[in-house]
Amino acid sequence: MGSAEFLCFEIGHLNNRTQFFICSAGVFFFFLLYGCFQELIFTFEEFRPYGWYLTFMQFCYYTVFSYLETRFRGDTSRKIPLRVYVILALLTVGTMGFSNASLGHLNYATQVIFKCCKLIPVLVGSSLIQRKKYTVLDYIAAALMCLGLIFFILADSKMSPIFDTLGLFNCPITS
Numbered sequence: 001m002g003s004a005e006f007l008c009f010e011i012g013h014l015n016n017r018t019q020f021f022i023c024s025a026g027v028f029f030f031f032l033l034y035g036c037f038q039e040l041i042f043t044f045e046e047f048r049p050y051g052w053y054l055t056f057m058q059f060c061y062y063t064v065f066s067y068l069e070t071r072f073r074g075d076t077s078r079k080i081p082l083r084v085y086v087i088l089a090l091l092t093v094g095t096m097g098f099s100n101a102s103l104g105h106l107n108y109a110t111q112v113i114f115k116c117c118k119l120i121p122v123l124v125g126s127s128l129i130q131r132k133k134y135t136v137l138d139y140i141a142a143a144l145m146c147l148g149l150i151f152f153i154l155a156d157s158k159m160s161p162i163f164d165t166l167g168l169f170n171c172p173i174t175s
Contacts, residue, residue, distance in 0.1 A: 006022055007026070035112075048104040051097065051100030051102070055096045055100050058096065099111065113149060117145055119142060120142050120146060
């Protein structure tokens with residue numbers, strides 16, 4: 001078995017299935033924790049306009065913690081060109097920034113539903129650009145997803161005090 005670490009703990013001695021379960025559970029746990037804190041932050045009315053500031057602070061912390069990790073591990077060699085890091089960083093900042101900015105105009109549930117609907121632009125884009133063929137069932141599933149999204153947005157705009165069309169325009173950019 002090879003070397004594998006999870007939160008600085010060696011798990012390489014465990015079988016592959018157990019490693020997979022531990023890593024998957026960790027991803028879900030921290031993703032849910034991140035979502036809970038993000039939703040909590042944007043429940044404060046005075047914080048709503050500061051989505052981009054939150055993104056800036058997140059990336060400041062990412063930079064500090066990444067630097068500390070590389071120093072802690074003693075691994076300072078670069079594996080890929082700096083240009084690739086810069087491109088990925090800019091794309092990630094844009095995605096997270098627009099996502100956080102949309103929370104100033106939408107409630108968290110609507111934003112998550114929109115982000116989960118990446119299937120629709122992927123289906124349309126790959127059909128038009130790559131000439132990829134899909135089954136009728138795929139198109140029916142996408143149409144039903146659109147219909148469900150329309151009903152959710154209509155209901156949410158009536159029920160939720162936090163609903164603005166500008167937030168809907170920020171969401172597709174985050175996909």
